[in-house]
Amino acid sequence: MSAVWRASYAAVRRRRLQTFVIGLVVLCSTTTTLLGLGLLTAASAPFDEAFSRHRGAHAVASFDTAKASPEQLADTARRPGVVAAAGPFGQTVLEMPEDWLWMSAGSLSVVGRADPAGPVDRIRLLEGRWATAPGEIVVNWPVDGTPGPDRLGTRLTARGAPTLTVVGFATSTSKSAGAWVSPEQMDRLAPTTAQMLYRFTDAATEQELRTGLTAATAELPAGSLTTAQSHLTLKRAFSAQADAYLPFMTLFGVLGLLVSVLIVGNVVSSAVVSGHRHVGVLKSLGYTPNQVVAVYLAMVSFPAVIGCAIGTLVGNAAAGPILKAAFSGIETGSASIGIGWWPSAVCLVGMPAMVAVAALIPASRAHRLPAAQALTAGSAPRAGRGLRLQRRLGRSRLARPVSLGLGQPTARPGRSLLTMAAIVLGVATVTLTTGLTSTMVAYGDMRTSEGATRIDIQADTSALRQDAAQPGDGQTERRLLSLPGADRVTARALTKVHLAGYTQTVFADFYRGDTRDLAAEIVKGHWPADVGEAAAGPAFLAQHGLSVGDRVTIRLNGRQAPLTIVGELMEGNAKALAADWQSLTRLDPTVRATEYTVRLAPGADARHYIESVEAADPALRPALGHSDSPATTAVVGFASVFTVLLTSAAALGVFNTVLLTVRERRRDLGMLKSIGMTPRQVMVMTVSSVAALGAIGGLVGIPLGIAAHRLVVDHVGVITFPESMKQVWHLPQLAALVLAGVTIAVLGALAPARSAARLPVSEALHNE
Known part of the structure; x- marks a missing residue:
């Protein structure tokens, strides 16, 4: 074996350029393959691992307490197919009148739990402590990190509810609530619904989940189940944006592998053809045909292993910013986003093996070549070719x-x-x-919008509430439009609403004014221009199982309004839908615009317009839009x-x-x-x-x-x-x-x- 290594080492030193080419090609291919595999595993594995570790709920169900008693709900935990259950927990919706803790105003789902542990949906406490007394609340913080300990003690005031003090921040893999309070505090909030958390024997598909939930609630009064949220929906939401990058990441990975196979095969084939005399010399010295093949395989394996190792390091280093971009804006909860170990292992083992297989076919020519022919043929092409x-x-x-x-x-x-x-x-x-x-x-x-400059203007709603003399939304729109350079003005109100049939709250954007730019983003249907109409992006529609023409019901401030999906946007937040301002006035006429978008006329001075807005109204914060x-x-x-x-x-x-x-x-x-x-x-x-x-x-x-x-x-x-x-x-x-x-x-x-x-x-x- 030492003779094979000596001959291989001599061949590597003699063919430095070929060795470098093989190593560099394998490096590039390993990097692309690792990134594709890393994104694939990151799109599902972190959620599955966190879901299993924290005993996530296969189904988060809400029940009408006027139709089903707590005893009846507790009995569902013993139904066939139910592996574990938690609850019933009191549940209510608080209406937050203004932005809080960097979160939007609107509906906040609150659940009463005595502690974060339990057989299902173990809440992970991130900061502070659990709410154990009346007047305390723990807020769900779904994104990576925490707002910091200095935010503990923040006082939250909801409409028609007592002031609550934030004593902790936590996260739930099951997204079972927006916040939690003690059972005593929940009793004071007079809940009308109760929450049950279930884990079933079979829950791999939507059909199995429906079957399990039907069996669990079969003995309850009709109509007592109001909403049910599947963990599969959460998983799709978790990986939706990363999944969008998988097709071309996979495609580039496959292209990289093909290029590696072609070039390695070409290099080894060329090495055999151009090295006929070398093959003859090796065989004349006593090397067996198998040893000659081993020499060529070792010759390509040496740079392949080095290139694979460096490519794995480069791929892991590049995975951080790529995964950050792929999961930007996604509620990761307690899932830890990372590339995992197995893509690196697959590349470290698979890439050198692929190179060896690609080299085996041309190297077999050296196995068959007689020593005398190899010594006399030279490396020139056959005559006449x-x-x-x-x-x-x-x-x-x-x-x-x-x-x-x-x-x-x-x-x-x-x-x-x-x-x-x-x-x-x-x-x-x-x-x-x-x-x-x-x-x-x-x-x-x-x-x-055809190159027009856009100015985004944030409205300080807290300042507007403190000063009753501030102009209304209509006056603000007219003032913004009257300033030099303005061409179009669109007002937007952002609030959180409850979507009937779903546990989680969603964002609702209500628009008023000139919406031509927004209407241009519709790819199917039309822009909502009347009361009861809405539009949403493909991610929102896919995650909620909706399409153009379907109807949904949103709830805000104790009122509800039906909406018909009349348009699909090219792009949109997976947790947001857009509607006309008239729909908002039916739910809460007191909500004011949080943002204005101004399109400037061609040639208008953006800096001058921003200064004019700041001088006209200190409660408005303009900035050049991107x-x-x-x-x-x-x-x-x-x-x-x-x-x-x-x-x-x-x-x-x-x-x-x-x-x-x-x-x-x-x-x-x-x-x-x-x-x-x-x-x-x-x-x-x-x-x-x-x-x-x-x-x-x-x-x-x-x-x-x-x-x-x-x-x-x-x-x-x-x-x-x-x-x-x-x-x-x-x-x-x-x-x-x-x-x-x-x-x-x-x-x-x-x-x-x-x-x-x-x-x-x-x-x-x-x-x-």
Whole structure:
């Protein structure tokens, strides 16, 4: 075995460039694969782990206490299929009149629990202590971190309820409540509903959950069950944004693997072909055929292991910011977002194994090659290969260096096909990225309203309440519109409402004024323009099982209003819906606008307008608006990084091919230079040998990239693109993409071509 290692080590030292190419390609592929696997596991594993650790509820159910007694509810815990249950807990909804603890005004679901422990939904206390006496409340803090201990002691005042002091912050994996109080405090709030938390024997699908909940509540009076929240809905909400990035992350990972297989196979095949004499020498020295194969496998495994190890480190380092972008704005609760250990293990084991398998087929040629033939054959192509095409090209009007170069790929057809396949994947990657960027740019242009400057103005609602002399919303809108430079004004009121049939509260945006910009974001249906109409983004509709035409009921301040979903937005908060202001006046006419959006006329001075707003009303806080979408930034950023990685890998494959060709043709190059070929003509010939492969690769790679683009944009779950934003391909752009294949080929061939041009004639012919 030591002889195999010595020969392998000598081959690695002799073929430093090939070793470097293999290591770099494996590094790039490992990085892309690790990021794809990391996002895949982060989209589900953290939720599952946290749900299991904290005994999350498969179903959070609310019951009407006027129809079902506490004793009847407690008996449901002993029904068939129920593994564990907690409750009944008193439950009510408090109406918060203003923003509190950085949270929006509106409905707050409160549950009375004696302690955070229990057989189901164990609450994780983040800060402070549990509420044990009347007048105390523990607030659910669903995002990462806590607001800090200095926020303990904050006093919350709800409509028609006593003042409550915040004594702790906690989080629930089951999202069972927005806050918790002691049972004694809940009794004083006079709840009309009770909460039960269930874990079932079978709860992997919605059908199994419905079956389990039906069996548990079968003996209760009809109509006593008012709402039921599934843990599967929470899981979908947890991974919705990350899932939107999975299609193209997976696609880039697959492309990276294919490029690695092609280039490694090409490198090893070329090493065997160009090293016939080396194979013969090894066999003549007593190496068995299996040992010769082992030499070549060890030769590629050494850089593969190093490249894989470095790629794993790079992938883990890059995973932090990528996961942060993928889970930005998501209520992670007690789930710890991380890449996990198994993607790294899969890459560390799988990538070297893949390289070894890719090398095994060409290395088997060395196994079959007789020693005598290997010593006498040399490394030149077989006589006559490609001569017919060479003669035809020679009779053409092409310059002789170009005709000689275009005929070279036919001398090594297998090597040329592998090289062209790598270029095809590189062009497909560039095409995919170009399409994604064009789609996202079109989406961003739509959001900027034809380039008009946007001013976002926050209203200080607390100041407005303290000063009755402050103008009403209508007066504020007219004042903002009257200031120099204003073109359109839209008012928005944000509040939390209860959605009938769901335990969690949702955000409701109510709009008034000029909503043309908002209406332009509708991809299905129309913008809500009348009382009882609403619109929502694809994530909200998917997580709540809704579509355009469905009806929902929202509750606020003890009142309720039916809403019909009349439009689907291109993009929207997964926990928010939009409605017309008239719907808000039916629920709470006292709610005031929290934000105004002003579109300035073309050429208006944004800085001057902001100063005018500040001078006109101190309760308004204007700022220059930004239309950047996190999804846009993330998709374009990820795609650009992976494009650089994969096109670099494809160019390295071309580099390796041309380098081997130059080494094999040293004698031919010397003879051509001896009869008058200039260094510049040598470069032209060498570059021409792969330029044709690049052009063909461009023509083949473009349709593959277009198909991949359509696959990705149709599955970005956080955005629904209209057809106009998917049709981004135009003739000049396609022509440029064909040139991308040529560019990849030329860039890869440039360095070996310069080396060939500088080759001294005497050195090339010293053995003749």
